[in-house]
Amino acid sequence: MRISIVYAKPGMKLAENVYKSRKVLLRAGTVLTPATINALKKRGILEIEVESEWDMQALAGGSQEVDIISEEIRLKAEQTIKDIWEEVRKGGRIHIARVKSTVETILEELSKRNYTFLKLADIRALDNYTFTHSVNVCVLALSLGIASGYTEAELLELGTGALLHDLGKVIIPGDVLNKPGPLNEEEIEIVRKHPAHGFHLLCQEPEIGINAALIPYEHHERYQGDGYPRGLRGDAIHKFAQLVAIADVYDSLTSDRSYRSKLKPYEAVEILIAMSGQGFNPKLVNLLLDNVEIYxxxxxxxxxxxxxxxxxxxxxxxxxxxxxxxxxxxxxxxxxxxxxxxxxxxxxxxxxxxxxxxxxxxxxxxxxxxxxxx
Ligand SMILES: [Fe+2]
Known part of the structure; x- marks a missing residue:
């Protein structure tokens, strides 16, 4: 039985040798211990073959969520976004150095990740939706950016824009932003101003490049031209914004909101597949499919x-x-x-x-x- 290393449990017995660079790390028949499991993870082993008659209850009961960034980094990143929102709300400047250092820390953490598939289900947190959502979108966009082969400099721009993609929402009154249920036309009008407002805010900061600033501006544009604010089509939408758009929709579908409960990752992915070519660039949807662990x-x-x-x-x-x-x-x-x-x-x-x-x-x-x- 082949299992992901994430579900390896002490007491399981290896059914096959585990190899790394053609050398045997552990032999078939070895009973796993916490130390050997850790060692396998550290060596970048993704899957192991264990004896097939494992105890399903133990497997299910023992499974644990593994966050792709540490709790400490997640909380710090959320606090950064929260502070920036408060400062901007008061008419202050965006603390760009802090945003960049947050993105750098997340990037560093992602580069340490020792499995190939993104465990999207694990980047959940329920409270503080706006800030958590910003961090999730940043993590997901950076992961897809890494998979796209972007350079360090590009990733930094991508992460900065992704972290601030919804900053323009500071102009939306709280009762509209958190309204349970559908918005009326007037409220929709207000919400639709957030991309341009976010762009305007970022453009006032010379340290933020145009590529990062375009992310807030274009993250609600859609591949076939039916997005907003400008109704851009296809590759007229900046490549970073196209990528953040997918991350944004995916995270929002898989998050609990006041008006609906969250979808499971595979349900959200099915929606993205259905929107491929219409709402989103099909190449980027495929990139997401290549990098998420649906089943x-x-x-x-x-x-x-x-x-x-x-x-x-x-x-x-x-x-x-x-x-x-x-x-x-x-x-x-x-x-x-x-x-x-x-x-x-x-x-x-x-x-x-x-x-x-x-x-x-x-x-x-x-x-x-x-x-x-x-
Ligand atoms: Fe948005």
């Missing part, structure tokens, strides 16, 4: 025939159709059975929902179906 290895899903399966490998070409193995009950546990099924080659079989990465760790907030199933 990670080890994830337990329900198929449309009602059976449960575990994801055994991610299909890079089409991450929404991974390879799976069905699960059968074995005593108190569920174990994978039969051959691996490639959902790319079985178009009538599809995933209806994710049962677990972490249903147990969410305090058993799962449905009755989950309780019955596992």
């Amino acid at each position: 990670p290895v080890g994830c337990i899903v329900e198929l449309n025939d009602g059976s449960l399966a575990v994801v055994t490998s991610v299909n890079k070409m089409l991450p929404i159709r991974p390879k799976v193995r069905k699960l059968v009950r074995h005593g108190e546990s569920y174990v994978p059975s039969g051959d691996e099924m490639d959902l790319m080659e079985n178009p009538t079989v599809f995933i209806t929902r994710v049962i677990s990465l972490n249903w147990m760790s969410r305090g058993g907030a799962g449905s009755q179906r989950e309780d019955k199933a596992l």
Whole structure:
């Protein structure tokens, strides 16, 4: 059974040798300990093969969320945005050096990340939506910028603009900004002023380059020209703004808002795929698909025939159709059975929902179906 290193638990037994640069790091049969798991993570090992009869309860119950940036850096970044908003609201200047140093710290942290797929589900935080959202969009945009091969200088501009993409919202009254439910026409008019206002604010700071300033201005433009404020089309929209637009929509879909509950990453990704070519540059949607873990290895899903399966490998070409193995009950546990099924080659079989990465760790907030199933 192949699992992501993130779900490796002490007590699991390796079914195959673990190699790094053709050298054996650990031999098959080794029982994992916290120290060996840590060592594998440090060496950049992403997946391991463990003996197939693992305890599903232990796997689900023991899963833990791993933030892609540390709590300390996240809180500092959120505080930076909060302070900047307050200062700008009072008519003060944007503290650019502080923004840049925040972006540099996030970049440094991202470069230390030892897995290839972005664990987007892990960049959640529920309170302080506006500030958390700004940090999330920055982290996601930078990750996609790294995947695009941008230079350090470009990443710094991208991160700065992403962190400040919604700064223009300081002009929106709080009751409109946080209104539960749909906005009326007059309120929509007010909200739609935030990109131009953000651009105007950033343009007053000579230290911010035009590429960063264009991000707030153009992050609500859409690929086929039906965005705002200027209705730009295609590549007339700055490449950084196109990238931040995807990060912005993705993060907003997967966040709890006062008027709706959050979508799961794979649901949000399906919406982005549906908007590919219309709202967003298809190349950038593909870039996101290449870098997010929609159904990670080890994830337990329900198929449309009602059976449960575990994801055994991610299909890079089409991450929404991974390879799976069905699960059968074995005593108190569920174990994978039969051959691996490639959902790319079985178009009538599809995933209806994710049962677990972490249903147990969410305090058993799962449905009755989950309780019955596992
Ligand atoms: Fe916005």
